[in-house]
Amino acid sequence: MSLKTNYIGHDSQYKRFKAEGMNGWNDEETWQAWKTEILALIASDGFPKSGKVLELGCGAGDVALLFAEKGYQVSGIDIAPTAIEWAREKAIRAGLRAEFEVGDVTNLGRWENGTFDIVVDGHCLHCIIGKDRSEVLKETYRVLKPGGIFYVSTMCGEPKEPEVLKNYDPESRCMVYSGVAGRYFGRAEDIIKEIEKAGFKIRRHEVRGNNDTQDDLIVLAIKQ
Helix, strand or coil: CCCEECHHHHHHHHHHHHHCCCCCCCCHHHHHHHHHHHHHHHHCCCCCCCCEEEEECCCCCHHHHHHHHCCCEEEEEECCHHHHHHHHHHHHHHCCCCEEEECCCCCCCCCCCCCEEEEEECCCHHHCCCCHHHHHHHHHHHHEEEEEEEEEEEEECCCCCHHHHHCEECCCCEEEECCEEEEECCCHHHHHHHHHHCCEEEEEEEEECCCCCCEEEEEEEEEC
16 A cells, blocks of 8 residues: 655644744653663663764754764754754754755665664654655665664554544554655564564664553664
């Protein structure tokens, strides 16, 4: 089944959030949880303490800039021009070096094979629909160095929130508004299989359940 997408529609959301004085896509509580997750990842045993990092769907740049603060060489890509402009502004204000590019995560052609040591899914993968998902994973695999790390933090499982349930299509497992798919709520085991099919070896994974909001699948995978 082929679903319509409107990835560039995220730009209007970023314009609104910026005009409302928000710090990025997430509210403060959500951002603090995401920040804690990333800092724990960086501090974890065996995780590289330096190297080149690419964030997929970097939005306003907050996660990428956490890595930059820790001394990593950082790049970010997002389809929303407003988000990229915002990320660049934040980098300048913070005095941090980071490369932020407007682009489509299904085509990372601006970067050569084996460019990065680490690729981070910036809560982007659940926004990618249908066959585009395999393209993102294929491109991620290509731009990673052998032995490079792919970190995924993505929505999974059965939807729980009323607004999502109201617009949920169980056949595609997508939230669909007016015929346009906006989020994919894959089963954890299916998402893991997608990542493995792209050539990655799963080092660890877990589902983090929430009582009222969507469960999250966390995966740390290695390019073999």
